[in-house]
């Protein structure tokens with residue numbers, strides 16, 4: 001029989017799995033894992049296939065949890081919900097809202113699955129907020145032996161610490177328990193500033209807003225700025241959502257930026273966070289110490305203006321709180337993430353390689369789901385808990401059932 005064909009979102013990663021399975025229960029997952037183990041087949045899991053790196057690629061069994069979606073249970077007083085791991089983020093906001101709950105932060109899009117998003121360390125922006133994996137307080141996974149185990153800060157804590165961000169290397173995550181906030185509305189302000197203005201006011205914007213990010217637009221050297229903040233609404237205002245506001249004088253940023261204010265809107269948080277990405281691209285992103293962010297940005301801007309003036313895709317600049325997850329790019333340090341993009345149909349290798357060299361000089365850690373060339377020796381030097389993660393991985397999956405070529409190179413396995 002001819003193998004299936006699989007491709008990721010950008011089309012940059014393809015593979016031909018022997019089998020693609022969409023189990024509808026945890027028992028079915030355990031059975032599939034046992035069968036694969038008996039027949040010596042390797043296993044990879046896929047969420048929405050939005051990673052740009054070959055994390056999901058396999059010629060063995062490709063497992064999708066698309067049929068395991070939705071809330072398992074919620075507790076508004078505890079601010080927690082347990083969710084099937086295959087749940088798409090765009091299908092999570094509404095049901096959580098109905099229980100008075102919401103995610104503390106989200107990335108640029110909401111197309112990912114929950115397990116896939118935490119699997120590669122998906123994050124949004126905000127200096128007080130960690131990536132999505134930091135919001136996880138409990139996990140259930142099916143191990144290489146085909147057994148379901150629960151882990152949390154109190155039950156199997158070392159496994160939990162490793163599994164919170166593990167690229168599907170420890171087993172099949174079936175359920176995720178999340179720490180959530182009471183449902184809230186967000187006020188979004190977007191405006192355009194010159195590069196010099198953006199940089200002059202960068203620290204102030206990062207400190208003044210719960211979420212601040214900007215896109216530097218290389219073709220005209222302007223910055224598209226975005227600030228989000230929680231806002232209290234009256235019942236009448238809630239009925240009128242989304243509220244699209246014309247800027248009023250006292251709502252505007254002060255100083256020279258005022259003339260560039262463009263748009264404001266207010267809506268439920270899960271409707272404000274995500275944007276649509278209709279044009280396909282490839283992307284690389286690194287996490288650098290927050291203090292290095294501006295210098296790193298200057299260097300990449302110089303590189304793009306001198307060697308790659310034809311690249312029209314914007315650079316994105318975001319912030320992340322320090323955390324303590326073993327494989328988190330924000331491990332132990334306040335972080336700035338910088339990403340650059342190239343159209344999916346155009347070559348990106350020389351451009352991304354030159355950008356990566358700049359990131360390397362700043363101690364950058366690659367986003368696991370975005371293109372990079374780091375391998376085990378580089379990564380061991382960047383992650384203080386690298387060996388601890390590898391020890392848990394070897395214990396959970398001694399025969400490398402969940403590894404593919406890409407993960408072998410990452411882990412040195």
Ligand SMILES: Cc1cc2nc3c(=O)[nH]c(=O)nc-3n(C[C@H](O)[C@H](O)[C@H](O)COP(=O)(O)OP(=O)(O)OC[C@H]3O[C@@H](n4cnc5c(N)ncnc54)[C@H](O)[C@@H]3O)c2cc1C
Nearest residue numbers: 047048049050051107108112113116119122123168173369
């Ligand atoms: C248009 C676009 C916008 C993006 N925006 C952002 C952003 O704002 N911020 C950001 O940080 N990233 C962003 N990304 C990257 C993206 O969030 C991550 O790559 C994320 O992992 C994709 O989720 P997914 O469900 O597609 O996961 P996949 O790419 O399918 O899988 C990711 C990892 O999770 C593992 N996995 C999936 N399901 C399971 C499971 N059940 N059990 C165990 N492991 C599992 C996979 O094996 C793989 O290792 C973006 C990507 C695209 C294409």
